[in-house]
Amino acid sequence: MIENIKPKETTAIINSLVGGVVPKIGVxxxxxxxxxxxxxxxxxxxxxxxxxxxxxxxxxxxxxxxxxxxxxxxxxxxxxxxVVANADFTPENRLYSNDGKALALYSVIMDNIAIQTKPEGGALPALLEKWIEKSIINTAEENKISLVEIRDKRYHNLIQNNIVKTINEITEVGGFDLGTVIMKYYKGYIDGDEPLRRNALKWLKGEYHTKTEARQDLGVREIINDLNYYDMLKNFCKLFVSMGYxxxxxxxxxxxxxxxxxxxxxxxxxxxxxxxxxxxxxxxxxxxxxxxxxxxxxxxxxxxxxxxxxxxxxxxxxxxxxxxxxxxxxxxxxxxxxxxxxxxxx
CATH class of the missing domain: 3.40.50 (Rossmann fold)
Known part of the structure; x- marks a missing residue:
């Protein structure tokens, strides 16, 4: 049986092989x-x-x-x-460092997160929004509130409590700050506050380099760094599984x-x-x-x-x-x- 190849995959395969590299899709x-x-x-x-x-x-x-x-x-x-992420070790990123090179590896991993509907990477925002929507639905069902009504501002606290409870159950080291930042992402997502949503995503991807800046933007005391990035990867693993992956x-x-x-x-x-x-x-x-x-x-x-x-x-x-x-x-x-x-x- 001959499997049909999508035109997008055909182009990617030919261009990659001509360039002497492995195609990202259609391999x-x-x-x-x-x-x-x-x-x-x-x-x-x-x-x-x-x-x-x-x-x-x-x-x-x-x-x-x-x-x-x-x-x-x-x-x-x-x-x-x-959920899949790919990264290459380079002279500028590695598993252990005290000068930001381990954090650089973490950032590449988070940038390259892929799911089946977004195989080229960059899927972290889609995953977060999917999880938030799932939390909204769960909150509505638990409190017998309609899916339309639950999005009203007066129910935001109920949704926030549900999100915090879930994160506390699935995370360990760094879980509190992770929960706080996901709440900020939720607030930006619900209120249409793009700068807040972008800052939350910046924290989650390890792109804050000073605690002062993160505290000013998001009200959190810690940032992801060379020492704790692996714990954060484990937290994300649990989060992805809780989404049904x-x-x-x-x-x-x-x-x-x-x-x-x-x-x-x-x-x-x-x-x-x-x-x-x-x-x-x-x-x-x-x-x-x-x-x-x-x-x-x-x-x-x-x-x-x-x-x-x-x-x-x-x-x-x-x-x-x-x-x-x-x-x-x-x-x-x-x-x-x-x-x-x-x-x-x-």
């Missing part, structure tokens, strides 16, 4: 030789839907299809009703830029953050979260600069010693992307 139409990997991902997504959290490391040489695989994961997850997938490419960090202490701190994420996911400390990292074999195995230079990660990421090219183990955290064979290419 499923040009997938060859990765059926086992795709089936493994579909199985993992089912586990995440059921409340588990997973971390995968996609390892391969340059040109082996790591970025392609992450884009494919993105497409599959969106169809499974996941299957989970939150975060895809992080170009791990070579962590490997290239010149300071050994800073590089180790970034690997320590990966360990924290790994432990949180596999020890059940967070539900419905799926992290994917992509890097080269050297990034994984180099004993001086790679992930294996950090002993706690090395013990967790060692490949199944019984695995062969014919007998693959896709359940393990590290999945090595092998080159396509002659039949798959031709």
């Amino acid at each position: 499923q139409h040009i997938t060859v030789g990765r059926s086992d990997e795709i089936n493994a991902v579909i199985s993992a997504l089912e586990d995440v839907k059921n409340g588990h959290s997973i971390v995968k490391f996609w390892i391969g040489d340059f040109g082996s299809g790591k970025s392609f695989m992450l884009h494919l994961l993105n497409t599959v997850a969106l169809k499974q009703k996941f 299957s989970g939150f997938m975060i895809n992080l490419d170009e791990m070579i830029n962590l490997y290239k960090i010149s300071t050994a202490v800073m590089r180790e701190k970034n690997y320590e953050k990966i360990l924290t994420i790994y432990n949180d996911c596999f020890q059940g400390k967070i539900a419905n979260l799926f992290f994917n990292f992509a890097g080269t074999k050297e990034v994984l195995e180099n004993l001086r600069r790679g992930l294996f230079s950090y002993d706690a990660l090395k013990t967790r990421l060692m490949t199944n010693k019984f695995e062969t090219a014919e007998m693959r183990d896709y359940a393990q955290p590290v999945i090595r992307l092998l080159a396509l064979n002659h039949n798959e290419i031709f």
